[in-house]
Amino acid sequence: MTRLDLxxxxxxxxxxxxxxxxxxxxxxxxxxxxxxxxxxxxxxxxGSHNFAIIFVWIAWWTALKLVFxxxxxxSWCSICPIPMPxxxxxxxxxxQPRGKGIGLGKRWPKMLRGSWVQAGGFLLIGLFxxxxxxxxxxxxxxxxxxxxxxxxxxxxFERRSxxxxxxxxxxFTGLYAQAGPVEVRVKNADVCAGHAEKTCYQACPWGQYxxxxxxxxxxxxxxxxxxxxxxxxxAVNLRPWGSDxxxxxxxxxxxxxxxxxxxxxxxxxxxxFLGPWGQLKSAAYEIGSRQWFLFSGIFLGLALVILPxxxxxxxxxxxxxxxxxxxxxxxxxxxxxQMLVPLGMLAWIAFTVSFAFTxxxxxxxxxxxxxxxxxNLIGMSDTAWVGQSTSFSLLLQVIILAVGLFWxxxxxxRISENTRQAVPLIAFSGLFSLGMLxxxxx
Amino acid sequence: MIKKETLARAIVILLIFIxxxxxxxxxxxxxxxxxxxxxxxxxxxxxxxxxxxxxQAKVGETIHLHITSDDVVHGLAIGKSDQPGVEIIPGxxxxxxxxxxxxxxxxxxxxxxxxxxxxxxxxxIEVSGEGTPVPLDPQPLFVKxxxxxxxxxxxxxxxxxxxxxxxxxxxxxxxxAYASERDTYLATSPAxxxxxxxxxxxxxxxxxxxxxDAAAWVWQQQTTPEAVAxxxxxxxxxxxACHGETGKGDGAVTRGLPVWNPxxxxxxxxxxxxxxxxxYSPPDYTDPKQLLGASPALLEGKIVRGGMGTGMPYWGxxxxxxxxxxxxxxxxxxxxxxxxxx
Numbered sequence: 001m002t003r004l005d006l007x008x009x010x011x012x013x014x015x016x017x018x019x020x021x022x023x024x025x026x027x028x029x030x031x032x033x034x035x036x037x038x039x040x041x042x043x044x045x046x047g048s049h050n051f052a053i054i055f056v057w058i059a060w061w062t063a064l065k066l067v068f069x070x071x072x073x074x075s076w077c078s079i080c081p082i083p084m085p086x087x088x089x090x091x092x093x094x095x096q097p098r099g100k101g102i103g104l105g106k107r108w109p110k111m112l113r114g115s116w117v118q119a120g121g122f123l124l125i126g127l128f129x130x131x132x133x134x135x136x137x138x139x140x141x142x143x144x145x146x147x148x149x150x151x152x153x154x155x156x157f158e159r160r161s162x163x164x165x166x167x168x169x170x171x172f173t174g175l176y177a178q179a180g181p182v183e184v185r186v187k188n189a190d191v192c193a194g195h196a197e198k199t200c201y202q203a204c205p206w207g208q209y210x211x212x213x214x215x216x217x218x219x220x221x222x223x224x225x226x227x228x229x230x231x232x233x234x235a236v237n238l239r240p241w242g243s244d245x246x247x248x249x250x251x252x253x254x255x256x257x258x259x260x261x262x263x264x265x266x267x268x269x270x271x272x273f274l275g276p277w278g279q280l281k282s283a284a285y286e287i288g289s290r291q292w293f294l295f296s297g298i299f300l301g302l303a304l305v306i307l308p309x310x311x312x313x314x315x316x317x318x319x320x321x322x323x324x325x326x327x328x329x330x331x332x333x334x335x336x337x338q339m340l341v342p343l344g345m346l347a348w349i350a351f352t353v354s355f356a357f358t359x360x361x362x363x364x365x366x367x368x369x370x371x372x373x374x375x376n377l378i379g380m381s382d383t384a385w386v387g388q389s390t391s392f393s394l395l396l397q398v399i400i401l402a403v404g405l406f407w408x409x410x411x412x413x414r415i416s417e418n419t420r421q422a423v424p425l426i427a428f429s430g431l432f433s434l435g436m437l438x439x440x441x442x
Numbered sequence: 443m444i445k446k447e448t449l450a451r452a453i454v455i456l457l458i459f460i461x462x463x464x465x466x467x468x469x470x471x472x473x474x475x476x477x478x479x480x481x482x483x484x485x486x487x488x489x490x491x492x493x494x495x496x497x498q499a500k501v502g503e504t505i506h507l508h509i510t511s512d513d514v515v516h517g518l519a520i521g522k523s524d525q526p527g528v529e530i531i532p533g534x535x536x537x538x539x540x541x542x543x544x545x546x547x548x549x550x551x552x553x554x555x556x557x558x559x560x561x562x563x564x565x566x567i568e569v570s571g572e573g574t575p576v577p578l579d580p581q582p583l584f585v586k587x588x589x590x591x592x593x594x595x596x597x598x599x600x601x602x603x604x605x606x607x608x609x610x611x612x613x614x615x616x617x618x619a620y621a622s623e624r625d626t627y628l629a630t631s632p633a634x635x636x637x638x639x640x641x642x643x644x645x646x647x648x649x650x651x652x653x654x655d656a657a658a659w660v661w662q663q664q665t666t667p668e669a670v671a672x673x674x675x676x677x678x679x680x681x682x683a684c685h686g687e688t689g690k691g692d693g694a695v696t697r698g699l700p701v702w703n704p705x706x707x708x709x710x711x712x713x714x715x716x717x718x719x720x721x722y723s724p725p726d727y728t729d730p731k732q733l734l735g736a737s738p739a740l741l742e743g744k745i746v747r748g749g750m751g752t753g754m755p756y757w758g759x760x761x762x763x764x765x766x767x768x769x770x771x772x773x774x775x776x777x778x779x780x781x782x783x784x
Binding site: 094 | 451454468469508533
């Protein structure tokens with residue numbers, strides 16, 4: 001497939017190789033993160049007037065799903081403030097690694113590798129999301145907890161263990177980054193073969209070896225390899241969307257689990273926040289109540305039983321329709337997990353579009369009055385308007401869901417021996433898309 | 443290289459300092475830099491009501507209330523004052539500037555039907571300093587008269603046909619002197635008044651209906667159209683949520699609740715509700731049996747003291763006596779117009 005190596009443009013190369021541009025973005029995002037925590041704790045309890053709610057759940061969460069991931073894969077991870085304090089301690093330097101830092105540097109336990117914990121974390125967030133998404137102080141406490149946890153983990157474990165194995169957003173971003181149009185790869189494999197030091201692997205906070213990189217799921221686009229490569233053999237490629245998905249790519253069972261959890265989460269989020277069921281909404285809000293346990297049960301049932309059962313059935317039927325020698329069911333599930341990537345990503349985008357248009361008008365007023373104390377820093381405190389979900393937005397959601405279904409079907413066809421074999425997989429995707437369509441538009 | 447690292451560290455520290463200084467500095471400015479500024483948060487009573495129940499102020503010194511709502515739309519007004527009330531929108535701040543020229547206790551209260559317990563959203567402003575204190579309220583008339591305002595007060599008699607104050611005007615000259623006295627009006631229910639007139643030998647020629655018309659006229663004489671209009675406004679803003687727009691006792695807050703039985707005010711079988719006391723559906727004021735049996739003193743007493751055990755709030759600290767007179771005058775309209783349709 002065609003690739004465009006961005007480092008061929010000297011200004012891009014300079015921007016990526018220099019540590020300062022990325023450092024400045026990260027420093028600003030760290031300050032913003034701290035400000036967000038304080039705003040959440042001290043500012044207005046009315047969510048629409050608090051920087052923490054609007055910036056985290058409207059601006060950032062929307063930008064992650066509509067911009068960062070679809071146009072940059074894991075690009076958010078390259079400027080995420082959460083691992084920074086810990087990473088600086090590990091490195092002994094803020095701008096760049098300077099010899100020995102602090103930390104035990106233990107290896108992440110083997111049994112916890114992969115996306116299992118991340119998927120579990122995402123589910124856990126989902127169970128409490130109604131409160132987290134609307135309460136500024138809860139948001140602040142969650143952010144504070146996450147950054148403290150990341151710091152502790154980076155002092156105990158090596159590299160970015162927190163990001164690659166624990167952070168739920170890392171799991172989310174990594175899964176869908178496989179469909180993203182950006183990748184870090186080596187320019188010439190022979191050059192690497194002759195390079196014994198493997199400085200890129202030594203420097204990689206994600207523990208990846210660029211020569212062996214086949215998927216963008218675990219590459220955080222931090223550009224450390226590019227900076228330490230003595231032969232300038234690292235490329236940052238623009239590539240067609242979905243390049244990591246195909247018959248020859250390798251996928252693990254935990255990816256299937258993560259992909260299914262994401263499907264369940266987007267269905268439940270859509271039902272809770274956009275659906276017409278007041279009882280469901282209040283059940284999701286009243287944490288600890290009988291209704292909430294019922295809601296949690298249904299949510300977990302969907303994520304851990306219903307969707308996995310449907311998907312397993314689809315994969316099993318698909319396998320029966322094939323002619324070649326069967327792989328194990330486990331391998332088959334892992335291999336077919338890739339079709340969940342476009343399906344889920346586009347569903348999350350459709351969900352986001354449904355509220356982004358109506359809620360984005362809160363962003364400027366909350367910059368003007370970030371704590372909801374009646375300030376007017378940029379003169380735009382009173383410019384919020386309650387947006388209407390327009391027919392354009394609805395049409396767009398339908399188109400996005402259709403693209404997701406089409407894309408997932410195409411992946412299903414590519415990874416199947418014949419079209420007949422893809423039918424049960426397409427049926428699964430179609431069923432999910434119909435569910436989303438009904439929740440969003442119906 | 444060390445220099446670059448130092449610069450990078452300085453940048454991070456500076457940015458973090460700004461991130462911390464902005465909210466903390468703002469917090470300090472808002473809360474400590476201006477001692478006369480009082481931040482007041484409004485919440486539904488179930489979630490804490492006003493963030494401050496008692497506000498201290500000094501005579502002649504201006505206080506600035508910086509008010510916001512943490513949940514729904516509330517309102518704020520000062521009882522017995524001409525200060526216009528303000529609306530409190532969630533997430534935005536409303537400012538109210540107050541200066542008191544007499545020491546004493548003032549009541550501030552919520553003016554919007556924010557929840558079932560809305561009326562519990564009250565607080566006190568304690569004004570200290572020199573000057574003649576705000577006079578204490580005179581003893582309500584019902585106390586002087588020894589009225590049991592909780593006892594059942596049904597009208598002994600009610601009109602048999604529609605009543606008209608206009609028709610009643612023609613009998614004005616025939617009425618005894620006490621009929622036009624203010625004290626008679628205050629202490630007598632329309633039904634008692636009618637019975638008194640009926641007992642007058644000089645009025646024996648007049649029919650029962652004629653006498654009801656005369657009573658309606660007397661009641662009309664004790665007020666003005668302006669007062670009735672003011673009473674109507676007060677009723678719509680403060681009473682209608684329970685008593686209903688038309689006085690039928692079917693307001694949104696009490697709709698569907700058991701009807702108050704006056705005999706149960708001494709019994710234990712109270713209707714326990716989320717308000718922590720009985721909340722009942724109020725009586726139907728369009729039923730002439732209800733209001734024609736109540737004297738203005740009794741209605742004033744109910745308004746000032748509240749209806750014990752019924753969920754009816756006390757309005758003594760909020761309404762002036764002029765406002766209560768106006769309200770009472772407006773209430774009788776329900777009875778007269780109710781009898782008109784029967």
